[in-house]
C-alpha cells in the first residue's frame with residue numbers, strides 16, 4: 413500500500429478524505445467502493461463527452477502506438493495539423509495561429525505574453541498594463557493570477573503579482589449600485605474607457621475578460637451588447653481584447669466560441685477544458701492574423717511555448733473530441749437542451765424562495781442562492797451554503813460545482829452545472845431532481861445555522 417501523501421490545492425467541497433476513483437463510464441464515475449456519481453458539472457466544466465468515450469480512448473491509444481509526443485519544434489504531426497484545421501474552421505478563420513499548451517493557466521499566460529509581444533513588435537513597448545475585471549478567474553500561474561480578482565487565491569502572492577487594473581464585473585443580477593439594467597452596458601463601457609484614460613492609452617496592453625464568467629461568479633453571461641461595447645472601447649485606444657474561454661469555450665455555451673453569441677471577435681483568446689474534454693491535458697492560445705503578422709515581422713513569431721507544446725497524444729484527443737462534437741451535433745443540443753434545463757431547474761425549485769437567479773447559456777448554468785430574494789442579500793459567509801450544497805450533492809451521488817459564497821456581501825452562494833454535452837434525458841432529469849432536493853435541504857440547514 414502506498415504511504416505517499418496525496419496533496420490537494422484545496423476544495424470548496426471541504427471533503428476531507430477523498431474517495432478513490434475506480435473508473436468512469438459516460439456521465440457516471442464509480443469509486444473503489446462501488447459508489448456511483450453522476451457528473452452534473454463535468455468536474456470543473458471539463459468532461460463534455462462524459463468519461464471513457466470509446467472512440468476518444470481508441471484515438472488516443474492509436475496515437476500512443478505510433479508516438480506519444482514528437483517535439484513540436486522539430487516535427488509537425490497529423491494530430492497537430494488536423495486539430496489546427498478544426499479550430500480554424502470552428503472559429504470561422506479568425507484564429508489560424510495557435511499555441512498549444514497543457515492547461516488553462518498556460519493558455520491565459522500565453523495570451524498575456526502574446527499581447528505584450530505584439531506591442532513590443534509594433535514599437536509600443538510602453539504598453540505593459542493589463543485591465544481585467546472584478547470577480548474573475550484566469551488561472552494559477554503568476555501572470556494569470558495577476559489578472560484574476562480572487563482575493564483568497566491572490567493573497568499569499570501579493571507583492572509579486574503584476575500591476576493590474578480592475579473594472580467592474582458585468583453582472584446583470586448584481587449591477588453596480590445605482591445603475592439600472594438599461595444603463596448597465598453604457599456604464600461599464602464608460603468605466604473601461606475612463607480606466608484606460610487614467611492609466612494612459614499608451615500604457616495599456618490589453619483588456620482580458622471571461623465572456624461568460626465561470627468559477628469566480630457562478631456562470632455569469634455578460635448582458636446583451638456588453639462585449640460589443642467593450643470591443644469598441646478597446647479599438648478606440650489600440651488596446652487588445654483577450655477573451656478567456658478556458659471554461660466557457662469549446663462549445664460549452666452552445667456555440668464553439670462563447671463570444672460568437674455576441675458577434676464579437678477578440679484579438680487573442682484562450683481555450684482549454686473542453687478542447688480535449690479531459691482525455692488529455694490540453695489548452696491553447698489562439699490569435700488573429702493581425703497579431704501574428706506583427707510578431708512574425710519583428711521576432712519571427714510568438715516567443716512563448718513549452719516542452720509539451722503541441723503534445724501529439726493530447727492533440728489526437730482534441731481531434732477525436734471535436735470530431736464527435738461536430739458529428740453528433742452536440743453544440744446544437746447543448747444550446748437547446750441547456751435552455752430547457754434552466755426552465756426545469758426553475759420549476760423544480762419554484763418552492764425555494766431563496767433561489768435568487770438561474771442563468772447561463774447552453775450547458776453552462778449557474779444558480780445563485782440568497783437569503784432574501786428581494787434585497788438579494790446573501791447568506792452569511794459562515795453558513796457556507798455553496799460548500800454545503802456541493803458536499804450534500806456529492807454524498808447523494810451528484811457532482812456539481814459549488815463556486816462562490818458571500819464575497820463581502822456582494823454575491824450569493826453559487827453552484828454551477830455543466831453536464832456532458834451527450835448526457836441522456838434520464839441523466840439530465842436525475843441532475844434536476846437530486847440537485848433540487850439537495851438545495852432544498854441545504855437551505856433549510858443554512859436557515860437553521862443563521863437562526864442559532
Ligand code: PMP
Nearest residue numbers: 515516517549550551626658659
Ligand atoms: N481561465 C478560466 C476562465 C478558468 O475557469 C480556469 C480554470 N478554472 C483557468 C483559466 C485556469 O485553467 P487551469 O486550471 O486549467 O490552469
